[in-house]
Structure formats: structure tokens, C-alpha cells
Amino acid sequence: MKQAPIKRALALLSSFVLCSCGNLIVPKYGVQDDVAASAIRRINGIAELRSTQRYQGLVTQLEADYQKFGRSAYAQPRILNELADIYSLQTLDIESAIQADEQLIRSDIPAADTTGDFLPRYQTASQYTIADSQYVTKYVSVDAATIKKSATDRLQTNRQLLAGNRPNTSKTYAADKLQQHIKQVQNDIDSTPPGSAARKRILSRLIRGEYELSKISSKATLAAYRFIDKGDMSSDGVDLSEIDFLSLADYYIQVFRRTGNIVYAEYALDTVYRPYSNLRNPSFRWRYNKLINDYISTLIEANFQAENFDEVLYYVSLNKSRLLLEERLAYTRDSGNAMAKVADLASEDGIPRTPSGLPQKSWYRQRLAQSGPYLDLYVGGKFMPLAANKNIRAAKAERSTMPLTTRDFGIDDAALASDSFVDDALYATRIDSGRVISVKKLSGNELANLKNELNRSYDQISQNKDKPGDAAAFFRKISSTNPMPERLTVSPDKWVLRHPIDFHLGAKVTRSVNFFTTGDARQLRDIRVSGFFNPTLDLQGAEQEAEAIRQYVPSAQVFKREAANLQALQSASDATVVHLSMHGQFNADDPKDSRLAFNGAIRGRSVTTDPNSLYARDMHKYAALKGRDLVFAAACQAGLSAADQANENELMGILRPLTANRNRNIILSLWNVDDIATRDFVAAFYQQLAQTHDIVTAFHHAQDEVRKKYPHPYYWASFYLAQAR
Incomplete structure (x- = not known):
């Protein structure tokens, strides 16, 4: 009477016996549909890349998939939509995102996957089950109207970035809701394994919450950065799908201003520099430079106040004629075409770079230690809207201005005239015996007086008037504090370039674009x-x-x-x-x-x-x-x-x-x-x-x-x- 259950058990057990090659015979489950199973495997592979934040690998996979599904009118726009999201938020390749979104807006996007090779017909097929249904909803089964709206929103944001402007945001949050959200996120932190992608995502969410609250209240607490201090997450490990890169950079600046820790201003620059390193079009680099300029200016002034003079020279050199030097690298190519990524160009200049594209400071310090007599003259300032700048010029006639169009050698774009540069300081940095020995700063009336004095002197000299006048008092003061050597290299900047510096310094001067590219003295092998x-x-x-x-x-x-x-x-x-x-x-x-x-x-x-x-x-x-x-x-x-x-x-x-x-x-x-x-x-x-x-x-x-x-x-x-x- 009890043999039937035993037989059934033996029959079930027999389905798990070892086959001759040593593998278990696994029972099949789900609908037997190899096409659906293949689509599920693809979805799970991409979801895994996302969950572990391997975004560069994700881009490689999606770009390959775009080619693979070349005949699928349903799949291609959805892959392109996901790529545009990754370009915009993670790899920060803004130009590629714009190209993708422009194509999406022009496209006719089908509502149904008639072949079923991209959107699987089943949740489970041939032993494979979809692991992340939210991913499927967002990117695989997403409807055409949602794709078009996402593309339009991204395009607006990214075009503003490439114009050098901060994107407008209409999102507002109530303070009590944000405070409640922050508490919930804080409670979730301990439930995630240290060092895991999930922990990074939660910490990134906390940073976003604190940042949004700080926009409402200047007294809002900033505490999430302490997880970076403790090593729970790196400054460049923040998940940018939780907080966009500009908001993150501004969060770091707030931390710097509250704590005085300059390293957070450095984190901010690293963050905004990453998209810049991916830019190919020189006109976009010109405009985006407006954003970078503010972060570098913050670091120059912060290090000047802290008397970190080596750091002052580093950031001065970074900001001085950077765009020209990239142009210089671009024109080494036979075509003279400047359409190349900054990151690719930088690989050709012999300067070791950080992952964000900045010159390595160890290389800079080695170069500094080998330097001879050197004087850097850097004009600091900000890019400002032209209308506001006109008012400033009326009140402060001594300040220099320059429409962005005039900086743009070889690029014609009337839209660039919307902003101009207004100077507010002159930093004079002296190097001798391989170290920075002084940094002097002029601003306000002192700066205006120097400019007026230099301009009067230039007029007298260039017009060959009987009395050329004396050297500018500022340069005499520099020379008297630390006597000038007979010969030295000088890197002038902006309006200083037009003046006879050797006359004002009483020295034999060779000019340089910036400290990073100072020429090495050498004899000519051949004179032709x-x-x-x-x-x-x-x-x-x-x-x-x-x-x-x-x-x-x-x-x-x-x-x-x-x-x-x-x-x-x-x-x-x-x-x-x-x-x-x-x-x-x-x-x-x-x-x-x-x-x-x-x-x-x-x-x-x-x-x-x-x-x-x-x-x-x-x-x-x-x-x-x-x-x-x-x-x-x-x-x-x-x-x-x-x-x-x-x-x-x-x-x-x-x-x-x-x-x-x-x-x-x-x-x-x-x-x-x-x-x-x-x-x-x-x-x-x-x-x-x-x-x-x-x-x-x-x-x-x-x-x-x-x-x-x-x-x-x-x-x-x-x-x-x-x-x-």
C-alpha cells in the first residue's frame, strides 16, 4: 500500500542522477522559448553591470547591442535612450548624449516588439528569469512618448551645459519632506554591506538629500561627506544617477566653505573636469570653460589665503591658456582638425594625468623642483552675462572685459558673445631655486592703478615719446623684495601680454604660455x-x-x-x-x-x-x-x-x-x-x-x-x- 509514494520518490530522485559526463540533469522550468531566453540573458547581464556600477563596460555592451539590433526598429531607439542616459549621468560624455537624443527626437519609435528578441514575451523562459523588472520597465518596455520626453529633457540640460550655463531646474522639495527622506536614508545605511555598490548608492542618495535641503536652508546640516573622510566611499565613487555631477560639485564646495578643507574644493574641480575631458568640439570647450573657471578660481584664492603657494601656481597654470594648448595638440594632426577629445589630446603632451584629466601634482612638483628663475603673472576673474557686465564696466571702467567670441580662434559662433570675462585680481608668483618664493596679489584700486600705469607707459613707449617713463611701481616693488636675476622666464596673462615686460622688470625676459609648457633651453642642430x-x-x-x-x-x-x-x-x-x-x-x-x-x-x-x-x-x-x-x-x-x-x-x-x-x-x-x-x-x-x-x-x-x-x-x-x- 505504501509502495506508490516510494516509487514516485524514486522516480523523482532518478531525474537528478549524474549523467555520464558528470553533470546534473537540471529540470526545465518556464516556457521553452530560446528567443525569449536570449533576451532575458541580455537584460540580466546589463542589470548586473548597472548594479555593480560598471558603467564603462555598460556603454561598451550597449554600443555593441545597438549594432547587433540594427534591423530592429523597436530595439534601437530604446538602446539609444539608455545610452543617452549613461552618457549624460555616468560617463559624462555630453556630446554623445546630445547626438543620441537628437536622433531619438527625429525617429519614429514603434510601440511593439514584433519579433520578441529584445522585449521577452515571458518573465521566465528556458530556465532564465528576469532579475530586475524595474530595469525592464524603464529601458526595455518603455513607450515611445516617454522616450521622446526623456530625450527632450536631457537635450535641454546638456545643451545648457555645452553653452557653459548651469541647467535650469524646476524641481523643488519641502523641507520637512527632505528631512524625513534623509532620516530614512540614514536608517538604510547600516543595512548595506560596507564597500558595496548598494552602500555607495545609499550614501549618494544621502548627499543628494543634504544638498537639496541646503538650497532651502543655509543652516542645514552637511554630514554625508564624513563617509568620504572615513573611506566608506571615494569622492569620485558617488553614484551620479542619484545626484548629478554639478550638484555634487556644488555640495563639495559647500563642504569646503563650511569646513575650510581645501581638498573638497579639489573634489569639486575633479567632478566638473570629467565632462570637459570628453569634449571634442573646441567651441563647446570654450563655453564649458566658464564653469571650470569658477572652480579653479576658488582653488587659487583658497590656496593663496592658506599660503599654499605651490598650489597657487599649479592652478594658475591649469587655468592659463589651457584651451590654446589643447588646440596646439589638436593641430599636430595632419588635418589640423581640432575635433578630438580633450582626454585623447592630453595623452600626447607628455604630462601624466589623473583619471579626471588633470595634470598629476607629483609630476608638477618634480618640474617645479627643476625650475630656474620664473615669474608668473595671472589675471583672475569671472565670466559674466553681457548685460550685467555692461553695468559693471560703467561703474568699474578699469576692469577688462572680452566677449567669448574673441577668445575663439578659428571658431565662429555669435552665441558665444553672451558672456564676457571680468578681471578682479592679478597674482604674481615668483620661482627661484626650484621653489615658489612669493605670491603677490593685487585687486580693487591697486589693480586699477597698475593697469592705468601700464597703459600710460605703453602709450609713451610705443609712440616714441621723449620720456618713456619709469617702470611700473608694482614691478619695481616685486624686484626690490626679491631682486630679479639677469635672465628669467615670464608667463604673462591677458592684458599683461601687450606690455614690454623686460623694460618693467629690468631683466632679460623669455616668455612662456604657462608653467606646464615652459620651453627647455637648447641649441639648434641645423639652421635652415x-x-x-x-x-x-x-x-x-x-x-x-x-x-x-x-x-x-x-x-x-x-x-x-x-x-x-x-x-x-x-x-x-x-x-x-x-x-x-x-x-x-x-x-x-x-x-x-x-x-x-x-x-x-x-x-x-x-x-x-x-x-x-x-x-x-x-x-x-x-x-x-x-x-x-x-x-x-x-x-x-x-x-x-x-x-x-x-x-x-x-x-x-x-x-x-x-x-x-x-x-x-x-x-x-x-x-x-x-x-x-x-x-x-x-x-x-x-x-x-x-x-x-x-x-x-x-x-x-x-x-x-x-x-x-x-x-x-x-x-x-x-x-x-x-x-x-
Whole structure:
């Protein structure tokens, strides 16, 4: 009577016997549907990547899936929607997110998966069960209207970011609700394993709650950061699906302001720098730079107040002409195309980087320890809306402003004019014997007085007035505190660039873009000169320059008068030294329209489309002006970077493309140079260069020789030498 149950038990047991290959025969469950099972496996794999926060691996998988489902009108937009979310929130590839969302908005999105190979027909199939139904609802079975709305919202946010603006948010929360939420999250922390993805997610949620509450009440408690202090989570381990990166950066800034711990201001910069490292389009980098500038400015001032002067120089160097130096890396490529990720460009400059793309401080300190005499002059300030800035200029006429369009060499975009830079400080950092020995700061009336003093001096010198005046008091004060060496490298910034710094310092000066790229002194192995002289037939001194160069460098290739044309410039790519002796013109309204006049050039100002003029905007097209040991432009105003308060924010004019083109040494002029004095300068320079093969020595020798003959700085201080590593 009891044998039937025993038989049934034996029958059941027999289904679990070992097969001949040693594996258990597993009973099948769920509907037997291999197509659905394959879709479930895919969903579970992606859900696993999400739950463990392996977002870069998730991007790789989704991009592969997008290709795999190339024929599925249902699957592709849903994969693209998920990718756009990951690009926006996790990997911070904003441009890719915009491209994805623009495509989604244009697409017709089917409501049903007719094949069932993407959205499984069953929860369980062929032994596989969907592990995360919420993920399926959000990304796999999501309807077309929701996808379109998500794409529209992301697009609005990301376009604002790439315009350098903080996205508008309409979300508001009641204080009591936030406080209740924070308590609930705090209670959940202990239920998650330390170091787990779940713990990071909960802590990230706590940071978000505290941040939202702090926007309502300045007295709100900030405590979540202490989990970072204790090592429960790293500053870059915050889950950005819980709090967006800009809100996180601002949370870190609040922690810094409340605690005084500068490391949190560093965390904030790391956070906002990550999207920047992914940007490819130079115009987007220009605009996004407005956001970065504020965080770097905070660190410069904080370290100045704390007397961390090594750190001041690091952040000053990071913020100074960073965009130009990226342009410089981009133009090393054959096409001259600047469309490359910042992260990819940075890998080519020889500077070790952090995961967020910032130069490693260990590398910087090693470079500092090896540095010779150096003076950095950095102009700090903020980007402000143009309307507000107009009011400021009316009240503070001494402040410099510059529409964002003028910074943008090679990029035309009227939308960039919506903001301008307003300076508020000058930091002067001295290095000697491998260490920072002082940092001086000017602001307010002191800064205004210095600018006025420098401008008066510039007018007196550049117009060759009888009394050139004395060096600016600020520079005399710097020199008296720590006497200047006979030779030093100076990195000027913004409006300081237009002034004869060697005159004001009483020293032999070589210029540098910033400390990170200071040129290394070295002799030329080979001197191969290609020179272009007097193309407009009215500069007799220029032809005498040609004869002087030939006297000291007999192999020099010389193009004079009609032969000095743009076609000839194309053939000079074998030269190590390119000499340009001709008329130059700085365009204050748009510095990329600054030009050098070759044979046949149209005379007059505001000439922006002359086929016989070499414009700053086109210099990257000429191999002869790329990667040279020296480009010497003995032309009027060739070295101006700012002629008025509208255009004085960065390296501009002809200097910008010549620096971007990776020329190692550049000699340019600050004002309309005297024809005869220029001839004497050129002759003395090439005589010494032929003997020593040392550009720095030859430059200062030429200055000394002209100064003996013409003591007024109008003659000897008109040229400057700029170097870059």
C-alpha cells in the first residue's frame, strides 16, 4: 500500500542522477522559448553591470547591442535612450548624449516588439528569469512618448551645459519632506554591506538629500561627506544617477566653505573636469570653460589665503591658456582638425594625468623642483552675462572685459558673445631655486592703478615719446623684495601680454604660455632659413634684413618683393627658421582676422577677405608655420594680443596660431616697429645665432646691441621671444 509514494520518490530522485559526463540533469522550468531566453540573458547581464556600477563596460555592451539590433526598429531607439542616459549621468560624455537624443527626437519609435528578441514575451523562459523588472520597465518596455520626453529633457540640460550655463531646474522639495527622506536614508545605511555598490548608492542618495535641503536652508546640516573622510566611499565613487555631477560639485564646495578643507574644493574641480575631458568640439570647450573657471578660481584664492603657494601656481597654470594648448595638440594632426577629445589630446603632451584629466601634482612638483628663475603673472576673474557686465564696466571702467567670441580662434559662433570675462585680481608668483618664493596679489584700486600705469607707459613707449617713463611701481616693488636675476622666464596673462615686460622688470625676459609648457633651453642642430621680405615694395629696411641674414646664413632661402607671396610660403616647409619681414596688422575687433601682408595684399584696415594676406585664422594650413624651431615675424603689431579692453583675455592675434602650431620659439613685435632699428636687430640676432645656435642668447644679444645704439625702449623693447615645450 505504501509502495506508490516510494516509487514516485524514486522516480523523482532518478531525474537528478549524474549523467555520464558528470553533470546534473537540471529540470526545465518556464516556457521553452530560446528567443525569449536570449533576451532575458541580455537584460540580466546589463542589470548586473548597472548594479555593480560598471558603467564603462555598460556603454561598451550597449554600443555593441545597438549594432547587433540594427534591423530592429523597436530595439534601437530604446538602446539609444539608455545610452543617452549613461552618457549624460555616468560617463559624462555630453556630446554623445546630445547626438543620441537628437536622433531619438527625429525617429519614429514603434510601440511593439514584433519579433520578441529584445522585449521577452515571458518573465521566465528556458530556465532564465528576469532579475530586475524595474530595469525592464524603464529601458526595455518603455513607450515611445516617454522616450521622446526623456530625450527632450536631457537635450535641454546638456545643451545648457555645452553653452557653459548651469541647467535650469524646476524641481523643488519641502523641507520637512527632505528631512524625513534623509532620516530614512540614514536608517538604510547600516543595512548595506560596507564597500558595496548598494552602500555607495545609499550614501549618494544621502548627499543628494543634504544638498537639496541646503538650497532651502543655509543652516542645514552637511554630514554625508564624513563617509568620504572615513573611506566608506571615494569622492569620485558617488553614484551620479542619484545626484548629478554639478550638484555634487556644488555640495563639495559647500563642504569646503563650511569646513575650510581645501581638498573638497579639489573634489569639486575633479567632478566638473570629467565632462570637459570628453569634449571634442573646441567651441563647446570654450563655453564649458566658464564653469571650470569658477572652480579653479576658488582653488587659487583658497590656496593663496592658506599660503599654499605651490598650489597657487599649479592652478594658475591649469587655468592659463589651457584651451590654446589643447588646440596646439589638436593641430599636430595632419588635418589640423581640432575635433578630438580633450582626454585623447592630453595623452600626447607628455604630462601624466589623473583619471579626471588633470595634470598629476607629483609630476608638477618634480618640474617645479627643476625650475630656474620664473615669474608668473595671472589675471583672475569671472565670466559674466553681457548685460550685467555692461553695468559693471560703467561703474568699474578699469576692469577688462572680452566677449567669448574673441577668445575663439578659428571658431565662429555669435552665441558665444553672451558672456564676457571680468578681471578682479592679478597674482604674481615668483620661482627661484626650484621653489615658489612669493605670491603677490593685487585687486580693487591697486589693480586699477597698475593697469592705468601700464597703459600710460605703453602709450609713451610705443609712440616714441621723449620720456618713456619709469617702470611700473608694482614691478619695481616685486624686484626690490626679491631682486630679479639677469635672465628669467615670464608667463604673462591677458592684458599683461601687450606690455614690454623686460623694460618693467629690468631683466632679460623669455616668455612662456604657462608653467606646464615652459620651453627647455637648447641649441639648434641645423639652421635652415626661409625668409620673406618687403612683399609690398615699401620697406627698404626689410630688404636690408635679407642681405644681413644671407651674410650670416649663406644658405638662407630668400623671397623678396614680388617673390614674397603666399604660394612661396607653401614651399618653405623644409626650413627650421621662418622669417617674415613685412607689414602686419592686428585686428582688435576680431583677433583671428589679424594678418600679415604678402605680395599683392590690399592696403587698409578692416580687410578680412584678402587672398594675398595671411590671416591668423588660416595659419594652421601652412606646413611652413608648423613645428619650426623659430618663426620670426618682423612686422608691425605682429605680437599684439590685446589692443583694447574688448579683446584682452588670452593669447590672441598672430601669436595664438603660431603657438597652436607647435613652433618652439616665436619672435613678434608689440607696436609699429622702426624700419632701421628692426634691420639692426635682425642683423645682430642672426649674427649671434649663426655663432651660438642659441635662440635665447641671440635674442638678448640683439636687444643689447640695439639698446646701445638706440636707448629708448621704443627701439630695443619692441620685440619679445615666446617659447613653448
